[in-house]
Amino acid sequence: MIQQVTRGIKISVQTSFEGTFYKNYKMNFAFGYIITIENQSKNSVQLTSRHWKIKDSLSKTEHVDGEGVIGQKPVIKPGESHTYQSGCLLSSPFGNMSGYYSMVDFATTKKFGVIIPAFKLSAPFALN
Numbered sequence: 646m647i648q649q650v651t652r653g654i655k656i657s658v659q660t661s662f663e664g665t666f667y668k669n670y671k672m673n674f675a676f677g678y679i680i681t682i683e684n685q686s687k688n689s690v691q692l693t694s695r696h697w698k699i700k701d702s703l704s705k706t707e708h709v710d711g712e713g714v715i716g717q718k719p720v721i722k723p724g725e726s727h728t729y730q731s732g733c734l735l736s737s738p739f740g741n742m743s744g745y746y747s748m749v750d751f752a753t754t755k756k757f758g759v760i761i762p763a764f765k766l767s768a769p770f771a772l773n
Contacts, residue, residue, distance in 0.1 A: 695761075
């Protein structure tokens with residue numbers, strides 16, 4: 646498990662390899678990840694958007710921006726956490742993801758960024 650704390654917000658990431666399949670005559674490698682966002686600060690926060698940097702060992706780096714996570718903009722009170730599951734497709738058995746969440750501190754109404762630590766995506770059968 647990969648973990649990092651930014652301004653009292655702890656991000657924990659677990660990854661899994663989900664398998665391979667063909668799409669448009671091309672092999673794809675499916676990876677899943679579970680992210681837990683734990684509020685260790687004194688104020689309630691809301692996750693408003695995300696930015697991902699997805700590196701695939703056989704193709705160019707992709708940047709993805711979006712509102713919230715999986716259709717939600719969770720409010721996380723002090724001592725509470727929010728967990729969600731998602732995934733990505735790569736054209737190779739190796740890659741990594743990193744990024745950040747944009748959040749709002751309810752006490753100050755100020756926006757701030759929370760780092761999503763880089764995590765590896767690797768198919769177990771491809772490891773030597």
